[in-house]
Amino acid sequence: MNTENAGAVENHRSREEGLIVYPVYSRRSGGLSIGVNLYPDKKCCNFNCGYCEVFPFAGGVSFSRAVMESGLRKAIAQAAARNVPVKDICFSGNGEPTMSPDFAPALLAAALVRDEAAAGAELVVISNGTGLLREDCYAFLEQATRPPVLARLWLKLDAGDPVWYEKLDRCDIGFERLTGAIKKFSRRNGCVIQTMHCSVNGELPPLEEICAWAGLTAEIAKPGNVRLVQVYGKARPSPHDPVCAALPASSLEERADALRIAFETAGVKGPPIAIYE
Ligand code: SF4
Known part of the structure; x- marks a missing residue:
């Protein structure tokens, strides 16, 4: 697939130039992903991950649903003209999408565009999970992810204990409070779990942390x-470099192995585990 011809870019830097819709080739989506950025003007997030890829920028553009809709239609048409399937429309961008007042109406509007123009594409929300701590957002995400599924939720779970969580995600929202909300949500609703595996200030994820995460x-x-x-x-690259650094593939495999063992120990028929170096 020639994603370049589909207008896709290998990194997400274009969203820092005020773009609301940005096609990318996504390794985690496995193809062309059309990103929706609710924060074309500034980064907005309640985490401060050491590996975050959003660089400081000054944008003079505000989010507009109309611009998002026309941008999505254009990106989908460009992909179709080049016979490139759209794998997903993904709400991510310069921060935590659920913190934006535009989040719910924009997701509903994007679902309509998807249904009309790219019915095979999933609608994905990549979130750090903190929206689940708000009643209104929890209810909306619950409704969105239950059959008939409007959108898929990909939830960040970077750590198995508060110490590594604080080092990596650098957030003052309590670890137990956040993971409690994720547990409650996943009991009844579908989600994908995403975990960053890297070193922090030269320190490897400790074995106890990996076991606790598993x-x-x-x-x-x-x-x-x-x-x-x-x-x-x-x-x-991250603006916080060199705080976080990549680890070898074997290290990622070890984390995945720990999870397989935890599934077996708990008698859980676990979901597939995908590794992206
Ligand atoms: S949650 Fe995402 S946007 Fe927020 S700081 Fe972490 S990586 Fe960056």
């Missing part, structure tokens, strides 16, 4: 609604 992920996956666990490495 146990926690097995617990989250036990009800059977987790479709996939993605373990991924740091592949792109």
Whole structure:
């Protein structure tokens, strides 16, 4: 597939130039992903991950649903003209999408465009999970991810204990509070779990952390609604470099192995585990 001809770019830097819609070739989507950026003007996130790829920028553009809709139609038409299938339309961009007041109406509008122009594409929300701590957002995501499924939720779970969570995600929202909400949500609703595996200030993820993460992920996956666990490495530059650094593929494999063992120990028929270096 020639994603370049589909207008796709290998990195997401174009979203820092005020773009609301940005086609990318996504390794985790496995093809052309059309990104929706709710924050073309500034980064907005309640995490401060050491590996975050959003560089400081000054954009003078505000989010507009009309611009998003026309951008999506254009990107889908460009892909179709080149016979490139759209794998997904993905809400991610310069921060945590669920923090935006535009999130719910924009997702509903994108679903309509998807249904009309790219019915085979999934609608994906990549989130750090903190929206689940708000009642209104929790209810919306619950409705969106239940059959008939409007959108898929990909949830960040970078750590198995509060110490590694604080080092990696650098967030003051309590670890137990956040993982409690993720457990509650996954009991009844579908999601994908995403875990970044990298070093922090030269320190490898400790063995106890990996075991705790594996146990926690097995617990989250036990009800059977987790479709996939993605373990991924740091592949792109970050403004915080060199805080976080990539680890060898064998290290990512070891984390995945720990999860397989945890599934077996807990008697869980776990979802597939995908590794992205
Ligand atoms: S949650 Fe995502 S956007 Fe927010 S700091 Fe972490 S990597 Fe960046």
